[in-house]
Amino acid sequence: MTATRFFSDNAATVHPAVMEALAAANRVDTAYDGDKLSQSLDAAFSSLFDTACEILWVPTGTAANSIILAHFVRPWQAVLCHEEAHIVVDECGAPAFYSGGAALMTLPGPGAKIDAEALKARLAGIRKDVHQIQPAAISITNATEYGLVWRPDEIGVIAEIARGAGLRLHMDGARFANAVASLGCAPADVTWRAGVDALSFGFTKNGAMTAEAMVFFGGSGGAGVRELKKRGGHLLSKGRFVAAQIRAMLTDDLWLANARAANAGAQALAAACGTRLMHAVEANELFVRLTAVEAASLRAQGFDFYDWGEGAARLVVSWDQDAAAVAPLAAALAAL
């Protein structure tokens, strides 16, 4: 069935090493996030990112994004983000819920990357008075909602604008692993070294069961983030089972290996798509032109994927689908 599931990496299986880590964590330890595994995460991420990090885990990317953003903005402020960002389009308003009503100010840009000029113009157009909502943070997604990867220099441009305007920079990294695998750089290079203040580091799509890390580079910088997590109902009593997943994903860079596998599968599909591609394939998602008849034909062959507006479809390759596993779909696409 992995050879037919292309609707989302959301539904992928859990990596055996994660399952083993869950079994290993099934012993007595203390509750909530006081356990040894949870307590080890700050050091583990600090090592991975080559700088002091403060970590909190939550079960979903929606929670990670919302809690970080609510920590960065007050209710009367705003987050600047792309108009097709997941936080705008697919979280049922969770950032507004967690922040107590902060606004999302949306910006255009190709491939769901914020256009830097549009960002500057938007900032310039906001009067500095109490009538207008003032932004306090920018959120970018890496890889983007269209599978494009922000490079360190591109992030640096946004970060410089953010710094100049006194804004915090958040990265939604639901597919951060895929972005890093694509870039071949150090995780630090696309985050704090490029000016990112906090990262939602997603593991669930990439082989974990339900585990996302909120990574604050240099610390979360103030009270509140733990209270937000608790009030959201995200302080699990047996938290060690989330921490265990994350530790397993970090061990021997499993996160990177899984992302590479998914990216490789996407490249194999991309080769078969040719001019159907609507965006460059830089991570594990493909957006392809597909007529209704073609889509029906693929579905008749068992392939499962989402339509993306009229005449287009989204194909997502998961960590458990390497180039071999995507071969049938590649063949079917080539044969259309």
Place this chain on the structure above:
Amino acid sequence: MTATRFFSDNAATVHPAVMEALAAANRVDTAYDGDKLSQSLDAAFSSLFDTACEILWVPTGTAANSIILAHFVRPWQAVLCHEEAHIVVDECGAPAFYSGGAALMTLPGPGAKIDAEALKARLAGIRKDVHQIQPAAISITNATEYGLVWRPDEIGVIAEIARGAGLRLHMDGARFANAVASLGCAPADVTWRAGVDALSFGFTKNGAMTAEAMVFFGGSGGAGVRELKKRGGHLLSKGRFVAAQIRAMLTDDLWLANARAANAGAQALAAACGTRLMHAVEANELFVRLTAVEAASLRAQGFDFYDWGEGAARLVVSWDQDAAAVAPLAAALAAL
């Protein structure tokens, strides 16, 4: 180590059958709560409770309580509850967060059971005008925060008051299994048959990893509860792994067997405590008088538990601690 851990059932291990269910769920299915396991829960609970139920799962009791209550009250209304209820004392204000600022109106009563007369007096004292917050729900906890069990007739008294005042009745069942095991009645008898509208049915303390069910008897009665879950970041992409835990707990009444084991362990401890007991032991918690010297002596022997104010301690027996497992502590208590 299970022979020394008495600070909370929060930190208990996960039952092997639940671990097996997680492994079995590690195959391709659709995302969120569209999978077969999640979709099977309405029927499973409807069968268990002998009435049509609508079910949503979340990972924590705090989320379950808050979402149900936020579904029952509007921001300008209130929930009536005991002054020592978990929702008041231990959830960092999560019900106010989810409900958009609804109030908790607290009531006294022995053993953390709401006193019915105090409830009636409180309701009578509220002017029906726009200046005063109007209650819209009552929340009771079964078993209570002091390990007492609400009997069907006692619940009926509260439910009748609720009905008379147009209030919904919620039961925080973080230890619902222990209450039912203690009463020996049908789950329906202490819930909807007694007038309960919705139940937070806890599995995490009782052998699951992270799984709580929101059970709406006769349906949730209106839009919003799924949106609240989503906005809270509790719609897991691999939701089948929570549903799998719940199904495992329901299979062959594992929930009941586990609760009986914990209750039996508590009874064994209770026998050793004699006149130290501050409350009747009806579920799996004991509150005992213990001097600082005695507490230190027990801790020196390796036993781990919480102080409960001065001169008192709380002992909690978990599902993985049967009478045999609690024998060392029972002996130590008897020897004090």
Place this chain on the structure above:
Amino acid sequence: MTATRFFSDNAATVHPAVMEALAAANRVDTAYDGDKLSQSLDAAFSSLFDTACEILWVPTGTAANSIILAHFVRPWQAVLCHEEAHIVVDECGAPAFYSGGAALMTLPGPGAKIDAEALKARLAGIRKDVHQIQPAAISITNATEYGLVWRPDEIGVIAEIARGAGLRLHMDGARFANAVASLGCAPADVTWRAGVDALSFGFTKNGAMTAEAMVFFGGSGGAGVRELKKRGGHLLSKGRFVAAQIRAMLTDDLWLANARAANAGAQALAAACGTRLMHAVEANELFVRLTAVEAASLRAQGFDFYDWGEGAARLVVSWDQDAAAVAPLAAALAAL
């Protein structure tokens, strides 16, 4: 000084009849909105609008808009509105505050009128699932933020879309009087007869001191609106002084006479502006092309107005500035 103040009708004087009504209200009556004047408003507006109305007064348009919209949408829903609407641009997020985090979904359209086709496309693009925010209301402004007037037939088009999608239709009528004066129609024609469910009827800009009416056609349709007003701190203890202003504005159609005066002044200016006009002048606002040198010249002559981006300015005529009072500015504009 009225001959130089063109920056906003916000700062206009209070009509003598309103001042007299305040003096007349300065006698003993009961508190809050239980007084005779407040209690008379439902009937007064029902008569004016030729249908049963439910009225609440508040001191600001921001409060009126926010409370109506918060009454129409739940926190997880959205209001569709123009991207330059006052509720988006100039209320510091008050609608999100009152609604508990509901979103504003913005739409384009010339002259700050929502484009009906864009509205339809936006609605069609929203998946009916829990991940995406679902709209529950549409808000239009009459006269618009660019001084254009929605005609009954134009409103009808929006209302039909609203009805088809199950949305409530709100009209921000901060300058409703100017719109009605411009159209020469009955107030009913541009409100409930055209499909509007509730109106923020502004009096403050039009001769009152601080008085806005929330007008619910056919009733507010559910509990909550009074609680929202009270929680917002808008239930004044001496509410009769707001109601008195509104009654004075309704008496002998003072609201209409004042609006006609302002509109006439705007027409006199418009004639002097010629091709400088960026939008048709249909109410009491003008948007004109003006170089920095020209703007400086006018300001040197004492005229006070806002720049509106580069090379443009906004001129607003108030009720206390008739054609004669605007003559100096008209002459200065013509002389540029």
Place this chain on the structure above:
Amino acid sequence: MTATRFFSDNAATVHPAVMEALAAANRVDTAYDGDKLSQSLDAAFSSLFDTACEILWVPTGTAANSIILAHFVRPWQAVLCHEEAHIVVDECGAPAFYSGGAALMTLPGPGAKIDAEALKARLAGIRKDVHQIQPAAISITNATEYGLVWRPDEIGVIAEIARGAGLRLHMDGARFANAVASLGCAPADVTWRAGVDALSFGFTKNGAMTAEAMVFFGGSGGAGVRELKKRGGHLLSKGRFVAAQIRAMLTDDLWLANARAANAGAQALAAACGTRLMHAVEANELFVRLTAVEAASLRAQGFDFYDWGEGAARLVVSWDQDAAAVAPLAAALAAL
């Protein structure tokens, strides 16, 4: 009719000097709080309180209390206050609304004064962990809801506890003028010199139309309070009319003269009440034992007042009721 109205000072008339100030303010000035009158308030209060003050005006005490408290606490924190405080009992949850869900932790104490020992015990009982709501402010009311007056030394005791626990101290001064008039001290003595951080200084009950000042001693200490005011819909476009009322009340200490008149009236009534009095009469409110028959008798004579539970009533004297004006009621009480 002033001789019969004793249900609340809420409904009192507006002092002629305030009406004159409104008339005088009816000229062109800029909008919102940029006008000369609003801008003069910081200096006026700084002079009155003999220290640097930052002032914002709002139309209601509910708004003043809620905005100050929301400025002092974050959503996950709490305000400690008396269980019969106006913010608990009579504001429909406005503090929770403005603060985004902060809790009110209630304390007992005679005459609606917080008992200092109960306060200390409550603070000592709160675990410093993320599960329990942490208080961030204390609110006291002067004069209290039972007409008692906090003396500087009593406030100092509370303030010292507040300082020790890192809490801000707020004073609800809906009847602050009556308290100061009663004490005969400087306004500074019962506020910042005693440790108060911010005061809701009420003018509406004491001769204004609709005007309350939020007084921050030493400044509001951080961004947000103006945004809260704006988001609440309390930034009036013609704000000069609120500022004018406040300036009139401060001129020649009208606030003090009015309060003295009301207090004197209350003393005259108190003399007539004798042993009926349930609390000392220190400001302008009386709480008296009154049978249903006696209450009916007074009402039959035209006197208007509130029952206060069974067998008791509240009598409030307003600024426009001096000793002479209360003579008929005094006589009627004496004749019972």
